[in-house]
Amino acid sequence: MSSTPAAIARYRTLLLIISGMGGALYGYDLGIIGAALLYLDKSIALSDQQTSLIVAAVLAGGTISCLLAGILADLFGRRTIALVSAILFLISVALICFSNGFWLLISGRLLQGLSAGMIVLVIPLYLAECLPAAVRGRGTAIFQLALTIGIMVAMAVGAGFAAMVENDSQLGDPIAIHTVQDVAWRMMFATAAIPGLLFLFGCLFIAESPRWLQRRGRSDAALAALSRSLPAHEAGAELAAIAQGAPRAGASEGSLFQRRFIIPFILACSILALNQATGINSLLQYVVIIMSQAGLGEADAANAGLGITVVNVLFTIVALFLVDRKGRTFLLKVGTSGIIVALLLCAFVFNRFESQMNDITTEMQAQVTTTGLSRPVADVDDVPMRLTVVYDAGEGAKLVSVSSQAKDPVLNLAPAKDKTLTIVRARLGPQPDPSTGWLAMGCFMLYIASFAVGPGVCVWLAMSELMPNRIRAVGMGVALLLNQGVATCIAAVFLPTVGAYGYAAMFLAWGGATVVYFLIAAFVLPETKGRTLEDIERGFDKRK
Secondary structure, three states: OOOHEEEEEEEHHHHHHHHHHHHHHHHHHHHHHHHHOOOOHOOOOHHHHHHHHHHHHHHHHHHHHHHHHHHHHHHHHHHHHHHHHHHHHHHHHHHHOOOOHHHHHHHHHHHHHHHHHHHHHHHHHHHHHHOOOOOHHHHHHHHHHHHHHHHHHHHHHHHHHHHHHHHHOOOOHHHHHHHHHHEEEEEOHHOEEEEHHHHHHHHOOOOOOOOHHOOOOOOHHHHHHHHHHOHHHHHHHHHHHHHHOOOOOOOOOOOOHHHHHHHHHHHHHHHEEEEEHHHHHHHOOOOOOOOOOOOOHHHHHHHHHHHHHHHHHHHHHHHHHHHHOOOOOHHHHHHHHHHHHHHHHHHHHHHHHOOOOOHHHHHHOOOOOOOOOEEEEEEEEEOOOEEEEEEEEEOOOOEEEEEEEEEEEEEEEEEOOOOOEEEEEEEEEEEOOHHHHHHHHHHHHHHHHHHHHOOHHHHHHHHHHHHHHHHHHHHHHHHHHHHHHHHHHHHHHHHHHHHOOOHHHHHHHHHHHHHHHHHHHHHOOOOOOOOOOHHHHHHHOOOO
16 A cells, blocks of 8 residues: 555644644643642632642653553554543543542643653654654654743743733622632633644544554554555565564563663663753743842843743754754754853853852741741842742742842741741842843853753654664653653752752753763764664664
């Protein structure tokens, strides 16, 4: 069976659309919770602990997916798990939108995490196994591009509903205000059903992975699947190459820890771990407050944060056009080099004013009462001051910063119910001038542009291309679990490190990890551009 060139082009386009919808779902899921929480707890009575659990439920679901999705994809097929992930996502949206209490909310968020974990594993896996080598990089880059767009759209949707709530709040009717707040957070989640339905609908029209079919001894089905994306003669040659490297149907698939699999497995895991060790998640999470501490006003800092998401999207588009032309190692070397320079500049900029700050932790802890702490921040000798505090109100470390030039220059902290307030670190010093903030923003722009053009796109390719066929799904699950583990560790140490040593120390630590990333990309990572998955695997076999 063969397809016409037009049919092949349409099918490849469909695969790219599926990639985009999967990435958009994952990105929207990451980006919407912050805005929704502004109104969710005003509609449904939640304790602070329950709110934290609702936020963390997605991470828990994603962790479970990392453990199971690879195994399930090997047992039931890549397309099947993609369909399951779409169905789970739509169920989660329904549970959240119609919830009236904690248990439905957390069930929906847990299902969202399960779905997101499946998507982030199975879509890069499916694309790697289905797209021709010449466009495989572009297809996976579209996944990352859609992910960044999904985050940006989520922020825009959140801002739109926030504006709606603000307008209605001016009417002063408490019932109307409560109603619009309740509608706002539910609609924020409900809008995610649109890409979810498109993703589900698209998955109905794609073939199963030819490599999975061949491993199950279904050669005719594998050839039919290949023929949808390749001309007949190329499909036959590709199937022969797949068959040469595939185990016989019913044969042992092999262990992750067989000698022939160790090098590519460790290399892929290293790339995923180092991707998080650049500090990308923590920087994106705290970038607005970091820039406000560097001297920007609240509005300028918020606008700069939005600008960074736009830069992320634009440079992901650049990577989309370069990844199959220049190759993965080239983009990784360029990207990690830029990140190193940006982090060193950030460390220099922040050290200039952090070195002038005084530690007042003991003084502030002495001011804490059973009800909390209230401390005004005033100018000193007509010099604007900034107070930065890392504290624990009984629910983990949090960061807050108040400038003497703020509209309400008072720091108010209160412990959670039946908890005590602890000041982890408090530092007081001159408020940096706005030029320092804009310089910091320039450094962050360089950082995010470098990340987007290199590690942001190439991490998915490293995960899917380096893993040998026989362990690809399970190996990717383990690598993603490691990726999440490193992200969790960095999140756990970020605030304590900033509190104890300042942002400059954190930037230097991330820079050191990125140097290791650059060295691996430059001297260890093989180039996979334009090579079939079987050819990449044979290259590692020769290293044994």
